[in-house]
Amino acid sequence: MTIAIMITAKITRGRAMLDDFLTRAALAGLGVALAAGPLGCFVVWRRMAYFGEATSHAAILGVALALAFSVNIFVGTLVVALLMALTVSALAGRGLAMDTTLGVLAHAALAFGLVGVSFLQGVRVDLTAYLFGDILAVSRSDLGFIWGGALAVLALLAWRWSALLTSTLNEELAHASGIDTGRERMVLTLALALVVAVAIKVVGALLIVAMLIIPAAAARGPSRTPEGMAVLAVVVGAVSALGGLWASLSYDTPAGPSIVAVSALIFAGMLVLPRRS
Template identity: 65%
Template structure:
């Protein structure tokens, strides 16, 4: 069968993550939430530790820890902490605590590099099912709340006047981000998840005029980057996850140069 090939499974996994990351990445760029995404992603290692210690599925443990981290950071930023301070503390503390906590798990073999940078070439059929289920959930959730998310991103007062609760829309985005981190952990790892969120959206931004077009083009950029990165990893024996990010960055440079030339 077609899924017997590990390269086909890896390609499908990369495309699934790219499609799921595109709409969230657009909102992360618009809201300038890159550091927020980074802090949430770094909490994934705590979720891995929780899952391995309790016997829960790793995806579920990561989902719980990422959601808890996102909500904690949002609450801290609103209670006297400057946003950048809260995010800086949370991002690095979560990563350090997660790595230390993993070292206390005796008798459990942990591929730390795989969790940090991803291991897309080892994706199984079960992983594919989880990734595409998560991607469908994220795309459906964002599509359902698209108008409310846009209004809350544009202007919270305008959103409230239109009957949209900005806090609720923020929670929706937080939940979608947590689901993405849970399904993308095996693909690009905790250190590179934010890159796959931000870079494709940033690459698409100079070439489009509408929010919808930006989300669609970000999905295209992410897909091309995922497939190109896998091709490079296979032919040049480079790490797959970082290769995908490098491919996305190259596309960003090209689109930025194209936009600059067009502007002139």
């Protein structure tokens, strides 16, 4: 009887631990979807995919610096991602070919980050977790950073929504309305850096842009208004996160790529739906 009670207690504790980490993983995925959905709409509207890629690749350099100086990974990632975004914005006004500039910066930052990690002494680093995400290892403190960053992005976009939308659709109209388009670009730059910082734990540096672009692209066809597209992008991102997590647990596939794969399948499904008139 005593042995049976001990076995039952161990099984109960095991189930509780399983439920706990699954709950954290699901909440992390939902937090990223909440932030990436509306921001991804602006990335799609403004054709900022390369800009987002350069910022997200810089996250690996942020990870290396954070580990080297023993600071929080989220802080290091946010600072470097923001610096990269500001650098790209500054270079945009110097007449350089932006696709070439972004390609150089994106891959240089990724390379320097990977090289920097190799110089760290006495620190075990699972690069796969930072490149492709490790949502199943999200801790409670990670959840706090993810949801704090997601809510900050959402509040920032809600506050500047009208101005951002006007400057995105028609810069001349924005200038005529007294809107500082440079300031609105800076708002998007800050929001993008925040999303990169909160999403690296979930989908990794190489797949962050996919979570920005694919849900927004999937939501574009059926949506009749920009606000509707933003809401639908959040829904697609949330379904992708939960569906990818289920697929990862069911078929023993990597979680981050599974989330993006589900998102891509939803996008493919949206293509067969009638487009808005």
